[in-house]
Structures are given as C-alpha cells and as structure tokens.
Amino acid sequence: MPPLAEPEWCPFRRTVTLFRHEPLLLDCGTAVTHIRVACHTYGEAREKATLVLHALTGTSAVHEWWADFLGKGRPLDPTRDFVICANVLGGCAGSTGPAELPAVGGEDMPLSLRDMARVGRALLEHLGVRRVRIVGASMGGMLAYAWLLECPDLVERAVVIGAPVRHSPWAIGLNTAARSAIRAAPGGEGLKVARQIAMLSYRSPESFAQTQPGQRAPGQPAITSYLHHQGEKLQARFCERSYVALTRAMDAFQPSDTELRSIRTPVLAVGIRSDVLYPPDEVRQGAALLPHATYWELDSVHGHDAFLMDAGELPEQVSAFLRS
Template identity: 85%
Template sequence: MTALIHPAHQTPPAAADRCPVQQTVTLFRHEPLLLDCGQAVNDVRVAYHTYGEAREDATLVLHALTGNSAVHEWWPEFLGKGCPLDPELGFVVCANVLGGCAGSTSPGELPPVGGGDAPLSLRDMARVGRALLEHLGVRRVRLVGGSMGGMLAYAWLLECPDLVERAVIIGAPARHSPWAIGLNTAARSAIQAAPGGEGLKVARQIAMLSYRSPQSFALTQAGQRAPGTPAITSYLQYQGEKLHARFCERSYVALTWAMDTFQPTDAELRSIRTPVLAVGISSDVLYPPAEVQACAALLPCAQYWELDSVHGHDAFLMDAQDLPERVGAFLRGH
C-alpha cells in the first residue's frame, strides 16, 4: 500500500514527546478502501499523533465521539512518564477516525450514496486504522478506548484479531441499546430540524445529560450562575456553543449512526479470544455498568472492573481515580 505523508505535518521523532504535532497521511491511493455500504474510496486522509519512538509494537488509543488524536490534551492522567501510556517505554498512536472533522477524511469528502453522505461503520474505521498501522510499520497493538473508542475497540477485535494483543474497553458496551440509539436519534433529529449549527448545539445538550449523572449535576450545577438563570441551563448552553465552534454536524450524524448500527451478535463476541479489560462506571446512565459487564461476560478472555464515581459516563475523563493504575497493570500483562 502506497502512502503519502504531507511534509508540513511531519514531526521529527526527537521532538515528538516535547511538542506533539498532528501528522497527516493519505492512504488507499492505488487500492481502494471498500466501505461496508459498498462504496469504494481512494485517497483516504488520516490525521494522527504519535508519542515515543516508532517500533513494531504500539499502544493504539481510540478516541471518543467528539474527541481527536491529541491524547496529551484530553487525557493527561494517562499519557506521560509513569502513566499507562508512557512514551519513554513504548510507542503510542492515536488517529482521528474516518468521518470525523479533526483532520481525517470527513463525510462530505466521501462519494455520496443515494443523494446523501455515505453511511460509515465502525468496521470501516478499523480498516482505516489498520492501514495506518501498516504505514507506520506496526505489527502488534494494545488497544485503549473509551466511550465510542471502546465500541471501536470491539470492531477492531472482530476485524483485526491478528493484530491485537490485548484491549482495554472503558465505559462502552459492544452494541447500543434502544436507550442509547434513542438518544442519538433525538440528537440527529435536532440537527435535521435546525441545520447550520443550532441543531448541533441542542444535540450536544442532549448528549451532556447522558454523559453525567443526577448526582454529578447536583454537586456541580446547583444554584444559579446569573440572576434568573439556573446553573445547569448556563452549563448546557455553554457546552452546545463550545461544540458548535469545533465540530461538524455531518460528522456528528455519521459517527452516531455508525455507533447505532454496530450490532455484533453474541456468537461474534464469543469468538473473540483476545484478553480484554472491560471497565464499567457505577453511575453511568448512558451505558449502565450492568450492560458493560454483560457484554464483557460474553468474551472468553475478559475481566471486568468498575470505576466507582458519581460523575457518570464522563468519569473516565474527569474522575479517573484508580483507573490509570488498573489500565497500566493490564497493558503490562499483570
């Protein structure tokens, strides 16, 4: 497979840890990527970050729905010296997913299907990730993914079992429940009803209610921030505005659809022989811990651990507690 790196985005290996810079590569220049929808696609652009010295084995971080490849910005408790993702001890890679809007090929850049954006799947994203690893010379990976990244890890385990040594899946089931699909449906309906940004703001407000818990909001958003304006109202409005400033509504629609339509069977899950650490979050209302545990129970080589926090789904980002130590030990094979 021939790949083209854009020189402006290259980072000298010696400088990568001090000042991580996003890199970009164009894959599938000669042999196309066949999407699950049947569309063949050439020239797929992938934006990514690397940390540490390149080698044949790596830890691949899979980001959440509105995340990006800059792990040092959004997961500092996990990346750094003495952390589970230690660039001094190993090679760490994170790529923006196909269909995102942080440098990789976006939905609007793909050939349309039936007059609309080509529907993407999590398996499509895993295939693109595999091509990136081939380009980087990586032959074996350990996966770490939270939320959408955790669901994408399941797609990797099914699509690329020969590459994955072990996987950490945080706050994610193997497939969406009607509850999770319903929340995403409401979000996409808001975007469809008010295109141009206003719908995306509402979609983010809907999502934020599922990312935290009633107890978390009682602790952090009680009272008023301005006369006559409840704190939770100001908070949700702020979150909507912030996402609108950095994210694309077409990507939001494409990625939530890919999550909703990823429905591996019990038999497929039982076929996974890779060691897995599945992490549930005690107060998660989006992906209740019992749901995460039930999916893990189908895996022959999985162990389950629960993060006890009042902060809901987002606890893995804002209240990690012992999670880094648990993840680090598992990645080391302990």
C-alpha cells in the same frame, strides 16, 4: 520561577493519505480511495505500539484531553512505548470527513465502525506497526470491539472503558433525538441542542447536583448556563455532518453473540458505577460474552464522563492490565 522542564517526549502530528492505489471497500458496498488520516504519535517509533481510540467528539491529540493517562509512568508512557491516536474516518479533526466522500442516494455515505478499523489497520501498516495494545473509551471503546472483530491478528490486548459491545435501544434513542435536532435546525443550532442532549447522558443526576447547583446568573439555573455553554463550544469546533455520521455508525454496530464469543484477545472492560448512558450492568453483561474478558468498575458519581474527570484508580488498573 524557573521554566517548566520539557518532557522527554513531545507529540508529533502527521497527516497521511492511504488507499492511493488499492481502494477501501466500505461496508455499504462503495469502494473509496485517497483516504486522509490525521494522527498524533508519541515516543519512538516501534513495531509494537499502544493505540488510543478517541470518543465521539474527540481528536487525535491525546495530550490535550487525557493528561491523566499520558506521560512517564502512566498507562500511555511515551518514554517506554510508541503511542498512536488517529482521528477516525468521518471525523472532522483532519481525517476524511463525510463531505469528502461520495454521496449515496443524495445523503452522506453511511460509515461503520468496522470501516474505521480497516482504515486504522492501513495506518498501522504505513507506520510499520505489527502489533498493538488498544485503549478506547466511549465510542473508542466500541471501536475497540470492532478492531477485535476485524483485526484479531494485530491486537495483543484491549482496554474498553465505558462502552457496551453494542448500542441499546436507549443509546440509539438518544442519538436519534440528537440527529433530529440537527435536521430540524441545520447550520449549527441543532448541533448545540444535540450536544445538550448528549451532556445530560454523559453525567449523572448526582454529578449535576454537586457541580451545577443553584444559579449562575439571576433567573437562570446553573445547569441551563452549563448546557448552553457546552452546546456553543461544540458548535464552534465540530461538524454536524460528522456528528450524524459517527452516531449512526455507533448505532449500527450490532455484533452477534456468536461473533463476540469468537474474540480470543484478553480484554479489560471497565464500567462506571453512575453511568446512565452505558449502565455498568450492560457493560459487564456484554463483556461476559467474551471468553477472556475481565470486568472492573470505576466508582464515581460523575457518570459516563468519569473516565475524563474523575479517573480514580483507573490509570493503575489499566497500567497493570497492559503490562500483565
């Protein structure tokens, strides 16, 4: 068999240190310097770029987790566009994490999605980018709304997939339970339970009925094996302090209706029919507050994670919006 052809582009990973001379003032009131940002870029550097915002436990390596979207002729096309994705402030995939920031009252410094957007703006300036189109899903979608509020001069249009304009009591409650598990069993075991709680909200009952029926081992339901496996995988690659910091930032993001109505950037808001974490009605009603938002719904049984595992017509919808 002949070797696979090399793509016309390849991922380029870099780590930069920002705010060396002028500090970043965080929403909590603390000024910090020397913020490290790990990012991947794809394609030739340009003043105009497509910025990808990753999900809660995601990384900047878009080619590893969103192959349906990245590539020639796809929504994120490095043969035509400069594509950027950065690990967020507070993450644990190369960027400055909670342990590297000053403590506040003996606890990790609270971070906000708006803080993350301001760090992202500084990264774009470092890369020489003046304008962006944004594509964000899940936490990345909420972060897109923070970008629209913090950096309206930079964003030409934005795609928000499977994300609300603010966290509901239901979503905050799920994150509260996950953080309680981490506090009750620090050192990794609590993070495993937090992931299990989250995975139940990332899929739908119908999805689990299709994908996890019966038993994998004698006496153990398939869903039990699946949740244990997912917990172990996350514990091996993620930091519990980052999990706490990022979920707190999501819960605290509560823009007012007035703020949302001030957004003039065109937005494509995508709901997912079977999403139990962020129900489609919630996504649609939030987007209706934006003067120039269009709503589209992905028809999938696989819940919140459908944007990763069952994209259907989503790539075509996103491509058409970005090119319009």
